[in-house]
Amino acid sequence: xxxxxSTAPNDLSAFWMPFTANRQFxxxxxxxxxxxxxxxxxxDGRQVLDGTAGLWCCNAGHKRSKISEAVKAQVxxxxxxxxxxxxxxxxxxxASKVRxxxxxxxxxxxxxxxxxxxxxxxxxxxxxxxxxxxxxxRTRLIGRERGYHGVNFGGISVGxxxxxxxxxxxxxxxxxxLPHTHLPEQNAFTRGEPEHGAYLADELEDIVALHGAETIxxxxxxxxxxxxxxxxxxxGYLQKLREITKKHGILLIFDEVITGFGRLGAPFAADYFGxxxxxxxxxxxxxxxxxxxxxVLTSSEVHDAFMNGPENMIELFHGYTxxxxxxxxxxxxxxxxxxxxxxxFERAAELSSYWQEGxxxxxxxxHVIDIxxxxxxxxxxxxxxxxxxxxxxxxxxxDAYEKGVLIRTTGDIIAMSPPLIIExxxxxxxxxxLADVLKSLD
Ligand code: PXG
Ligand code: PLP
Numbered sequence: 295x296x297x298x299x300s301t302a303p304n305d306l307s308a309f310w311m312p313f314t315a316n317r318q319f320x321x322x323x324x325x326x327x328x329x330x331x332x333x334x335x336x337x338d339g340r341q342v343l344d345g346t347a348g349l350w351c352c353n354a355g356h357k358r359s360k361i362s363e364a365v366k367a368q369v370x371x372x373x374x375x376x377x378x379x380x381x382x383x384x385x386x387x388x389a390s391k392v393r394x395x396x397x398x399x400x401x402x403x404x405x406x407x408x409x410x411x412x413x414x415x416x417x418x419x420x421x422x423x424x425x426x427x428x429x430x431x432r433t434r435l436i437g438r439e440r441g442y443h444g445v446n447f448g449g450i451s452v453g454x455x456x457x458x459x460x461x462x463x464x465x466x467x468x469x470x471x472l473p474h475t476h477l478p479e480q481n482a483f484t485r486g487e488p489e490h491g492a493y494l495a496d497e498l499e500d501i502v503a504l505h506g507a508e509t510i511x512x513x514x515x516x517x518x519x520x521x522x523x524x525x526x527x528x529x530g531y532l533q534k535l536r537e538i539t540k541k542h543g544i545l546l547i548f549d550e551v552i553t554g555f556g557r558l559g560a561p562f563a564a565d566y567f568g569x570x571x572x573x574x575x576x577x578x579x580x581x582x583x584x585x586x587x588x589x590v591l592t593s594s595e596v597h598d599a600f601m602n603g604p605e606n607m608i609e610l611f612h613g614y615t616x617x618x619x620x621x622x623x624x625x626x627x628x629x630x631x632x633x634x635x636x637x638x639f640e641r642a643a644e645l646s647s648y649w650q651e652g653x654x655x656x657x658x659x660x661h662v663i664d665i666x667x668x669x670x671x672x673x674x675x676x677x678x679x680x681x682x683x684x685x686x687x688x689x690x691x692x693d694a695y696e697k698g699v700l701i702r703t704t705g706d707i708i709a710m711s712p713p714l715i716i717e718x719x720x721x722x723x724x725x726x727x728l729a730d731v732l733k734s735l736d
Contacts, residue, residue: 298544298635300430300482302325303587304335304593304596306323307322308312314505316320316491319470321442323335323597323599324336325647326342329344329352329356329357330356330357330714331355331357331713332344332355332356332507332712332715332716332717332720333356334356334475334700340698340700341698342602342695342698342699342700343698343699343720343723343724343727344356344699344700344712344713345694345699345700345701345702345710345711345712345724346418346700346701346702346709346710346711346712347583347584347711347714348540348548348711349578349583349680349702349711350520350551350552350578350579350711351577351578351579351582351583352558352582352583353439353555353556353557353578353579353582353633353713353714353715354582354583354629354632354633354638354713354714354715355459355713355714355715356713357640358632360581360628360631361439361581361582361584361628361629361632361634362580362630364624364625364627365585365621365624365626365628366376367624368384368452368620368623368624368625371620371704372620373516373620374619374620374621374623375619376424377613377614377615377616377618377619377621378556378613382389382620382623383598383617384620384624384627385405385619385620387449387623387627388403388405388599388618388623388626388627388630389402389405389589389618391578391616391626391627391630391631392576392589392591392630393510393591393627393734395561395630396562396591397561397564397565397570397574397595398560398573399594400564400570400574400591400592400593400631401592401593401594402591402593402594402597403587403589403590403591403592403640404454404589404590404592404610404617405587405588405612405614405618405622406577406587406588406589406590406617407586407588407590407614407616407622407722407732408428408441408444408577408587409444409549409551409575409576409577409588410445410449411442411444411447411577411614412444412549412575412576412577412588412589412590413443413444413446413448413452413514413549413551413587414444414446414447414448414449415548415575415590415612415671416512416514416546416549416573416575416590417435417448417449417512417514417612418493418612418629419592419596419612420435420511420512420545420547420572420573421433421435421489421511421512421575422600422610422612423511423545423596423599423600424511424545424669426599426600426602427599429543430509430513431508431510431660432476432508432509432543432544433450433509433511434468434469434470434509434511435452435466435468435469435496435510435511435512436451436468436469436470436471436472436501436506436508436510436512436513436514436544437451437452437454437470437472437513437514437515438454438471438472438473438474438475438514438519438524439454439471439472439473439474440454440455440473440474440476440519440522440525441454441455441471441474441514441515441516441519441549442455442458442516442519442520442521442522443514443516443575446457447462447466447732448466448484450462451465451466451469452466452469452471452472452514454471454522454540455521455522455619458473459708460669462530466539467606467693468509470501470505471492471592472495472498472501472513473497473529474492474494474519474522474524474525475491475494475519475527475531475658476523476525477490477491477528478663478675481528482663482664483654483664483665483666484526484659484666485650485654486526486668487526487527487528487529487668488528488649489527489528489529490527490528491527491528491531492526492528492529492530492531492539493540493679494533495531495532495534495535496534496538498513498535498538498539499538502538502542502544507543507544508543508544509542509546511545511734512542512544512545512546512547512572512573513535513545513546513547514547514549515532515534515535515546515547515548515549515728516548516549516550516551516552516553517549517550517553517563517564517566517567517569518552518553518558518563518610518668518671519547519550519709520552520553520671520709521552521704521708522704522705522707523649523673523704523705524666524671524672524707524709525666526666526667526668527567527640532549532567532569533567533568533569535569536569536570536571536688538609540549542610545571545572545573545596546572546573546637547560547571547573547574547575548563548564548569548571548573548574548575549575550562550563550564550574550575550576551576551578551588552578552671552711553566553580553669554574554576554577554578554579554580554632554700555576555578555580555629555630555639555669556579556638556642556677556714557579557669557711557714558632558668558670558671559639559640559642559643559644559668559669559670559671560639560643560669561639562724564670564719566669569710572595572596573591573592573593573596574589574590574591574592575588575590575591576588576589576590577589579624579629579631580626580629580630581622581625582625582632584625584629585622585623585625585626586616586617587620587623587625587626593650599703628692638671639713639714641681641714641715642669642670643669645672645716645718645721646667646668646669646720648718649670649672649721650667650672651666652721652722652724652725653667653672653674653710653725654667654673655729656725656726656728656729656732659729659732659733660675660732660733661676661677661735661736662675662676662677662684662732663677663733664676665700669711670708670711670712670714670716671709671710671711672709673707673708673710674707674708674711674728674732675706675707675708676690676706676707676708676732676735677706678705678706679736681728684703684705684706685707686689686706686735686736687703687704687705687707687708688703689735690728690731690732690735691708693731693734693735694727694728694731697727697730698723698727699724701724701728708728710724712724
């Protein structure tokens with residue numbers, strides 16, 4: 295679609311951009327001004343194929359009329375309602391729809407505004423759950439190396455990104471970490487789930503032996519680690535984590551901010567792997583990225599532990615001004631209806647083998663040292679330029695953007711996660727362009 299409008303703001307200085315090399319961006323901006331279906335329109339009028347569903351969130355693609363109409367109508371009907379001690383119908387409707395789509399056993403839904411807030415909510419719920427049951431000693435939280443759980447204090451404490459941790463002080467106490475599961479020596483270029491590494495879940499037994507199960511509230515992991523470079527869990531690993539957590543009375547939290555809502559070709563990664571945690575954190579695809587919203591899904595056991603005491607008392611001292619806000623709820627309802635009506639999760643499952651083969655065809659190109667995939671997620675890891683980590687992949691990102699394709703990079707890893715409406719011809723374009731880019735890189 296041609297864009298005709300003002301495209302050139304004359305002052306870029308005020309906006310402090312998130313997770314961005316601000317000075318570099320502002321010296322040569324990459325400005326998106328419109329979007330429809332699989333494409334963005336740039337300020338200079340080019341079409342760019344969205345290989346990343348925005349930031350892993352626009353699972354139904356862009357400018358979807360059902361979603362836009364629902365948001366517009368909601369603004370006129372009920373713009374905002376207090377979230378505390380008051381209700382409005384659409385929050386209840388959306389919670390029911392999320393529950394009906396969720397793995398069996400996930401019965402309750404707590405709304406937030408982002409993945410980061412979902413993570414904080416889930417960690418607080420885990421600690422408060424044990425306390426509500428008279429097990430107040432269980433306060434420790436176990437994360438994993440190379441985990442990403444958003445940017446708030448709890449999330450960066452359980453997360454395992456060194457850069458994300460080292461600038462912000464001492465973080466939460468009482469946190470420990472499992473080892474990551476990335477074993478390139480054994481598993482490089484695996485299609486789908488790698489064979490080696492399930493034993494790494496046994497490290498949880500060592501952590502339990504060290505601290506005592508009676509001190510541990512929860513383990514939080516991404517079923518598939520996204521932000522730190524697409525790390526696919528080894529076969530059997532998540533099942534083992536479930537067994538060990540259950541054995542020791544520790545809650546298991548799956549952070550499904552990226553994997554939720556169809557990314558793997560199933561509603562949730564819990565469905566894909568056949569492992570049901572006690573809590574699931576979500577955001578992103580819940581509203582197709584259109585209105586900020588997240589949600590924490592819990593089992594009845596977790597929820598019901600709070601439903602004690604006098605009925606006039608607030609059971610959980612937690613919530614956000616915008617928890618379940620009317621516009622976000624209307625957006626979420628229209629989004630989940632779109633996924634269902636268009637069979638987008640099934641579509642993702644069907645396309646995943648074509649995606650896998652196209653991606654792995656990049657194997658012999660220059661600098662490629664690993665390729666990983668699951669569902670409609672793909673990653674190509676490049677050898678770093680000595681002394682200049684991240685530079686090679688970032689150059690690939692810039693070149694791909696010039697050639698009309700949007701990818702993401704983290705370190706020297708290229709990550710791709712397209713809208714689930716992607717066509718085979720788009721997959722060909724995405725990987726074809728990436729191949730051209732890789733061939734011409736230094
Ligand atoms: N948990 C996980 C597993 C995530 O992937 C968050 C929590 C935080 O969500 P919010 O909504 O607070 O950003 C995330 C977010 C990338 C990328 O390109 C990934 C995320 C966000 C932005 C970029 O890898 N993940
Ligand atoms: N800070 C102040 C001073 C507040 O009054 C509030 C909410 O009332 C917050 C932070 C939290 O804001 P939110 O509910 O949007 O997370």
